[in-house]
Amino acid sequence: QVQLVESGGGLVQPGGSLRLSCVASGSIFSINHMGWYRQAPGKERELVAAISRGKSTSYADSVKGRFTISRDNTKNTVYLQMNSLKPEDTAIYYCNVLGMKYSGTYYTTASWGQGTQVTVSS
Numbered sequence: 001q002v003q004l005v006e007s008g009g010g011l012v013q014p015g016g017s018l019r020l021s022c023v024a025s026g027s028i029f030s031i032n033h034m035g036w037y038r039q040a041p042g043k044e045r046e047l048v049a050a051i052s053r054g055k056s057t058s059y060a061d062s063v064k065g066r067f068t069i070s071r072d073n074t075k076n077t078v079y080l081q082m083n084s085l086k087p088e089d090t091a092i093y094y095c096n097v098l099g100m101k102y103s104g105t106y107y108t109t110a111s112w113g114q115g116t117q118v119t120v121s122s
Helices: none
Strands: 004-007 010-012 018-024 033-039 046-051 057-059 067-072 077-082 091-100 106-108 116-120
Touching (some): 018 033, 018 116, 033 077, 046 067, 057 067, 077 091
Antiparallel strands (some): 004 018, 018 077, 033 091, 046 057, 067 077, 091 116
């Protein structure tokens, strides 16, 4: 069972930037898809970005053009660069190992970590 540790969150003003990191306990070379989720107060957890081993990416419409997901397999780490942050981006951000159905739907396969809090406020 892979262990995931998120970090890099904090308080930032609207329009600011932040980079999140997700470190896996073991090698991610054999893992195809990984992704970032977020959960805002009173809302359900949602997938915001995903990346394959081949580094193909996909994003939720709400973050497209502002967020960039990347991975460094040698460091067993997945990153989320967040630019032009908005108050509605405020949430706890989590990473996870993803499976993908033939339909293109993602699902999580690992236990959730503690997440990292991102707060966008002036």
